[in-house]
Each structure stands twice: as C-alpha cells, then as structure tokens.
Amino acid sequence: MSGDGMSVDDVRAVLAEEAYQRALDYEVEFGCCPQCVLASVQEVAGYVTDETIKASHGLSGGGGLQGEGLCGALTGGLLALGAKGGRERNKLDQGRGIGNFEDARALVERFRETYGGLTCKDLQTRFTGRTYDFWNTEEYKAFNDARGLKCAEATAIVTKWVVEKL
Numbered sequence: 001m002s003g004d005g006m007s008v009d010d011v012r013a014v015l016a017e018e019a020y021q022r023a024l025d026y027e028v029e030f031g032c033c034p035q036c037v038l039a040s041v042q043e044v045a046g047y048v049t050d051e052t053i054k055a056s057h058g059l060s061g062g063g064g065l066q067g068e069g070l071c072g073a074l075t076g077g078l079l080a081l082g083a084k085g086g087r088e089r090n091k092l093d094q095g096r097g098i099g100n101f102e103d104a105r106a107l108v109e110r111f112r113e114t115y116g117g118l119t120c121k122d123l124q125t126r127f128t129g130r131t132y133d134f135w136n137t138e139e140y141k142a143f144n145d146a147r148g149l150k151c152a153e154a155t156a157i158v159t160k161w162v163v164e165k166l
Contacts, residue, residue, distance in 0.1 A: 012163065013027050015044045023039075027151060033073040033151060038072075038079060039053055049083070056075065067131060070119060071120050071122070073158040073159075081165065085100040103165055108128045
C-alpha cells in the first residue's frame, strides 16, 4: 500500500486510465499511433526514451503507411513492453529474455481477440468495411472520415493494457 491508502494495483489502474486518455487525445490531435502509445507510456510510467518514440514513427499505418504490417498501436505497445522488459544490448549472449516474449505474446493475443486481426488493414476493414491507400489523399481523407475515433480508441486501449502490465 502507498501512503495514501492506495494499493499498487490501484495506482496502476489510475495510471492506466491516465495513459488511456493521453493516448486518445494524442492520436486525435497528432496521429501516428505508435508514437502516441509510447509518448503516453513515457509520461505516466517512464521507461520509454525519446529515441524510441522517434524510431517508431515509420511504423505507423502498418509500416510506412502501407497497411500490411502490424497495427501501429500494437507495435507501439510491443515497443513499450520491450523498453521495460526487453533484453539489453550488452546481454545479447545471455539468453532469449522469454519473460518479455510472454508479455508481448499476451498483448498480441489480447489485441487479436479484441479486434479480430493484427494488421492495419485488418483494423481498417473492421472499422470501416474496407481498406484504403494512405498514400492517396482522397483515400486517406475517406478513411479518416469513416473511422471516426476508432483508431484513437484502439491506440488508447493498447496504451492502457501496457501500463496495466508494467
């Protein structure tokens, strides 16, 4: 228990809700879901460096805005877990770091169960009924209009799950 009577789980739940709201707000205002996840985790829980946030930029939209890869929010969540529990550079020869893989697997499976898929295109289809070419201005505008807050909410939910796990 902390000094104000809150348990560790209570504190974690409060931080997770704060991270959820930050990620939602950031995604609505700025976009780039992996950066929104990571910035929110950094602000409420630490562990994430500015360099990691910067490096995640190209992972948005399934990687290079192509839609083929993992949802950027999920990728951001995986990076946040790795920032806390991943294997360090100077320990590459000291085992695989299975604990972080277990946490990453749990996040991926929870995401799949919630959204019915893992890729940006999977979520585009679930949220709007079709996929879009993000490199086409009209297509991206149509996607942005059709998705509403759904991507922002997915970004916020992943962020919440990650903070609950940390």
